[in-house]
Amino acid sequence: xxxxxxxxxxxxxxxxxxDPKVKISRDEMTAMLKMAITAPSACNLQAWKFIVVDTPAxxxxxxxxxxxxxxxxxxTSAAVVLFFGNKLAYKKYRKLWQGMYKAKKVTKEAxxxxxNTFMPLYEHASEAxxxxxxxxxxxxxxMQFMLIAQAHGYDTNAIAGYxxxxxxxxxxxxxxxxxPVMAVAIGKSAKAPVAMRxxxxxxxxxxxxx
Amino acid sequence: xxxxxxxxxxxxxxxxxxDPKVKISRDEMTAMLKMAITAPSACNLQAWKFIVVDTPAxxxxxxxxxxxxxxxxxxTSAAVVLFFGNKLAYKKYRKLWQGMYKAKKVTKEAxxxxxNTFMPLYEHASEAxxxxxxxxxxxxxxMQFMLIAQAHGYDTNAIAGYxxxxxxxxxxxxxxxxxPVMAVAIGKSAKAPVAMRxxxxxxxxxxxxx
Numbered sequence: 001x002x003x004x005x006x007x008x009x010x011x012x013x014x015x016x017x018x019d020p021k022v023k024i025s026r027d028e029m030t031a032m033l034k035m036a037i038t039a040p041s042a043c044n045l046q047a048w049k050f051i052v053v054d055t056p057a058x059x060x061x062x063x064x065x066x067x068x069x070x071x072x073x074x075x076t077s078a079a080v081v082l083f084f085g086n087k088l089a090y091k092k093y094r095k096l097w098q099g100m101y102k103a104k105k106v107t108k109e110a111x112x113x114x115x116n117t118f119m120p121l122y123e124h125a126s127e128a129x130x131x132x133x134x135x136x137x138x139x140x141x142x143m144q145f146m147l148i149a150q151a152h153g154y155d156t157n158a159i160a161g162y163x164x165x166x167x168x169x170x171x172x173x174x175x176x177x178x179x180p181v182m183a184v185a186i187g188k189s190a191k192a193p194v195a196m197r198x199x200x201x202x203x204x205x206x207x208x209x210x
Numbered sequence: 211x212x213x214x215x216x217x218x219x220x221x222x223x224x225x226x227x228x229d230p231k232v233k234i235s236r237d238e239m240t241a242m243l244k245m246a247i248t249a250p251s252a253c254n255l256q257a258w259k260f261i262v263v264d265t266p267a268x269x270x271x272x273x274x275x276x277x278x279x280x281x282x283x284x285x286t287s288a289a290v291v292l293f294f295g296n297k298l299a300y301k302k303y304r305k306l307w308q309g310m311y312k313a314k315k316v317t318k319e320a321x322x323x324x325x326n327t328f329m330p331l332y333e334h335a336s337e338a339x340x341x342x343x344x345x346x347x348x349x350x351x352x353m354q355f356m357l358i359a360q361a362h363g364y365d366t367n368a369i370a371g372y373x374x375x376x377x378x379x380x381x382x383x384x385x386x387x388x389x390p391v392m393a394v395a396i397g398k399s400a401k402a403p404v405a406m407r408x409x410x411x412x413x414x415x416x417x418x419x420x
Contacts, residue, residue, distance in 0.1 A: 005215055012250075029419075035216055049416055135349070139345070143249060144357075198254045199315055200248070203240055207240060207261075209239075209262045209265075
């Protein structure tokens with residue numbers, strides 16, 4: 001098992017030029033996103049929202065606030081998936097946890113901890129905390145999405161280079177509620193895979209044991 | 211390939227009680243973290259830092275700022291890995307990109323875009339942007355880590371329930387530079403796996419096509 005998942009992880013690399021003939025059906029895209037949301041989230045709030053831009057009109061809008069450096073991915077990908085965090089996800093939590101308890105998916109203790117201990121923290125949380133939590137949840141789902149895409153034979157490029165202040169409004173979301181986290185371009189690489197992988201610092205620079 | 215990665219993703223569930231006899235060698239832990247940092251990061255800044263707490267003394271410190279609800283994971287796990295974002299990761303970027311270019315791992319265009327276009331954005335960035343970017347990078351690595359752990363036969367629990375204001379200082383990091391993102395407890399479940407998975411909202415609630 002380690003072998004197989006490591007193959008997917010090490011094969012994934014950021015691709016900036018896709019074969020424009022490759023399209024991805026909305027059924028397959030939805031299936032990949034459905035698998036992506038097996039990711040964990042704080043208190044299972046699932047504070048994420050995905051906008052899949054796979055039409056010429058949708059992509060044209062992206063060109064208004066993406067950096068020109070990222071136009072090749074916008075123009076040649078099968079889709080650009082915009083990952084937003086939902087700062088108000090906690091408003092749905094009560095029904096979710098009660099449903100999970102009824103379905104015997106969580107213990108009473110876990111439900112009560114969520115409803116009585118953690119959820120008041122969200123209800124009284126600062127904007128900054130709601131934004132951070134939604135950003136983390138959404139990043140976890142985005143990472144799973146990139147790996148699933150790789151396993152489906154696609155390539156991806158995670159994109160941070162756009163004007164975040166324009167992202168939500170551009171796709172009709174309330175910018176007060178939805179915070180842009182990243183965009184992921186997906187398609188098939190226009191070129192055969194090359195061994196041109198970016199470097200990582202030695203792991204020793206990033207790890208301490210205590 | 212989709213089958214195998216989907217198995218890892220769907221098998222992963224948050225485990226709160228581990229077999230306290232199970233230990234993980236630092237060699238294996240480092241290998242798992244090394245695989246985790248194949249995750250992408252904005253401009254390849256790799257704005258992450260991992261503190262692996264696998265000693266009784268280290269765990270005792272966690273009890274000072276973790277919520278009691280999470281003490282079972284702290285006490286029974288083989289380790290708690292603290293994931294921090296590094297807000298000053300950009301200070302190392304120049305050497306990294308020049309090294310990648312020399313090693314023919316990136317094109318000159320990509321290096322120049324990083325050094326001349328994107329990096330000044332970091333050098334003049336607000337605290338909030340540096341924190342957000344480091345939080346996203348680190349979340350991506352954390353998600354890969356949880357999947358790798360699963361593939362290695364371990365279980366995990368991503369933990370947000372602790373006093374974030376105390377995390378960096380408690381492990382000797384500068385709280386101005388390092389922002390806590392999450393903790394991941396890792397070990398082997400004390401009980402046989404149960405079909406007690408948390409629910410997800412219907413994927414249709416989270417996806418729009420445009």
